[in-house]
Amino acid sequence: MIFQTAYDEFAIRAFDENACDFLLKPFDLERFNRALKRTLARPRSDLQGLEKQLGHLEKISVK
Numbered sequence: 001m002i003f004q005t006a007y008d009e010f011a012i013r014a015f016d017e018n019a020c021d022f023l024l025k026p027f028d029l030e031r032f033n034r035a036l037k038r039t040l041a042r043p044r045s046d047l048q049g050l051e052k053q054l055g056h057l058e059k060i061s062v063k
Helices: 007-015 029-040 044-053
Strands: 001-005 021-024
Touching: 001 007, 001 029, 007 021, 021 029
Parallel strands: 001 021
Antiparallel strands: none
16 A cells, blocks of 8 residues: 655555555655555555455546
8 A cells, every 4th residue: 555645744644554655745657656665566465455444445536
């Protein structure tokens, strides 16, 4: 999971929740791509645990 917000005080909590990365607004495409690569590089087992935690979501929107 990649958290994104304009409030840096949420960064520590995001990583406490096993975030793959944290994007502080405003961010550019290069920073987004680094976050995405970091997320996709995580072991599949890490992502499966996340799927269980977020199983109630039907979709996640990305602009």
